[in-house]
Amino acid sequence: MPQSDPAHCSDAVPAGTGRSFRLVCPARDIPLVEALLAATGHRGAPEPFSPCCRRLADEPTPLGSSLAARFGYIHIQDRSSMLPPLLLDPPAGARVLDMCAAPGGKTGFLAQLVGPTGFVLGNEPSPDRLATLRQTLLRENLANTATCAQTDLSPFFPEGAFTHILLDPPCSGWGTLDKNPQAARIWSGDKVAPLIALQRKLLETAARLLVPGGRLLYSTCTTNVVENEDQTRFALDHLPLAPLPLTPPEGFVFEAPHRDDVSGVLRVDSRASAAQGFYMALYEKTGGAAAADEADGELPGTPVPEKALVASGCxxxxxPPGKVMAFGDKAFFLHAGAAAIPAGLRYQGHQVGTYRAGVFRPQARARLFLSREAQGAGLNEEALCRIEALLAGQSLPAGDLPARPGLFFRGLPLGFLARKGARLLWSDR
Structure with missing residues (x-):
């Protein structure tokens, strides 16, 4: 196996420097989210490759149980896993497909990168993993997304339906041996053959669904050359894809490609980068056709009247652009980008609450309906003691607050409280 090539290195990170996480918020809210972290004793050091990524520096209690995590303002994620969305680099407003999306870290990062006017469709064939994907996007209030569960998207979308596609397919996971030590044994020898076949089928689908000039980022968390450089060679030899050389991000060390006829790809040196082993290759589609613009298509469901939303304190x-639509008693926000999803594909938008007998009730975590400007009609706390009391099941005096007031930390929206008589309660229901 080739040794690390200094030409592919950039600012090596010492091994054992701790976990990483991503701030899930607009740039203007970063100081407030960091203040929420600091209030529980957590601190992150900035990563050099993205302004919203951090390496954990102080963790007095498990980061995953912190209030910032509970309210969806951070996403714990291996630093290598942050790279595929960044290297795909979809612009604001882009229409993106994440083909194998669970558990949702990359899908969520893509949603942040494309912004409110952009749209990300996360596909996950596994029902169990699909539930995890949806819970992640729901907790983090990423409403410019939708999710579906198809083993093959080809029958549903015309050629050239997406400008950007992320394909992080099922792989042997050899780059995660520190967390999954059995991966190399489970996926050894000929046992990896079904994965190779699946990866090639997914590459073929991705190439068809891209618009001419569209970009595809292929990534794996394995060090296995047959799933990495060999698949790159397959894509270049058999699909309408041209290579786009990747610029090494700062803060990582990269190995040289493990085939002499493959260049411009990135292979993370796990030990030197204090991260999982990851492989990434970027392609541009050559030729083909673009799908007709169907952005003005109809969204499914029954519209929830705006007056019902406003009356509930929203x-x-x-x-983002879109509508709140009712499906039975459940209400979902459907981004305007979902209007281009073909009618035959079953998908789910972003669940935001219930709608019964003309009354909309936002779920507690639907902070997308809260703004800093609305904090005057809610409970805005400078310290955590009363917030923690609410989360522990205690109630607080409601005063003259409305029936469904917002809960804020120094102006940062956290969610909706419920009023019961003269008391305020937190309920995840």
Missing amino acids: DLAGL
Whole structure:
């Protein structure tokens, strides 16, 4: 196996420097989210490759149980796993497909990168993993997404339906041996053959669904050359894809490619980068056709009237383009980008609450309906003691607050409280 090539290195990170996480918020809210972390004693050091990524520096209690994690303002993620969305680099407003999306870290990062006017469809064939994907996007209030569960998307979408595609297919996981020591034994020898066949089928589908000039980022968390460089060679030899050389991000060390006829790809040196082993290759589609623009198509469901949303205490000013639609008693926000999803594909938008007998009730975590400007009609706390009391099941005096007031930490929206008589309660229901 080739040794690390200094030409592919950039600012090596010492091994054993701790976990990483991503701030899930607009740039203007980063100081507030860091203040929420600091209030529980957690601190992250900035990563050099993205302004919203951090390496954990102080962890007095498990980061995953912190209030910032509970309210969806951080996503714990291996630093290598942060790279595929960054290297795909979809612009604001892009229409993106994440073909194998669970558990949702990359899908969520893509949603942050494309912004409110962009749209990300996360596909996950496994029902169990699909539930995890949806819970992640729901907790982090990433409403410019939708999810579906198809083993093959080809029958549903015309050629050239997406400008950007991320394909992080099932792989042997040899780059995660520190967390999954059995991976090399489970996926050894000929046992990896079904994965190789699946990866090639997914590459073929991705190439068809890209618009001409569209970009595909292929990534794996394995060090296995047959799933990495060999698949790159397959894509270049058999699919309408041209290579786009990747610029090494700062803060990582990269090995040289493990085939002499493959270049411009990135292979993370796990030990030197204090991260999982990852492989990434970027392609551009050559030729083909673009799908007709169907952005003006109809969204499914029954529209929830705006007056019902406002009456429930929702501030609609900060919503992405789209509509709140009812399906039975459940209400979902459907991004305008979902209008281009073909009618035959079953998908789910972003669940935001219930709608019964003309009354909309936002779920507690639907902070997308809260803005800093609305904090005057809610409970805005400077310290955590009363917030922690609410989460522990205690109640607080309601005063003259409305029936469904917002809960804020120094102006940072956390969610909706419920009023019961003269008391305020937190309920995840």
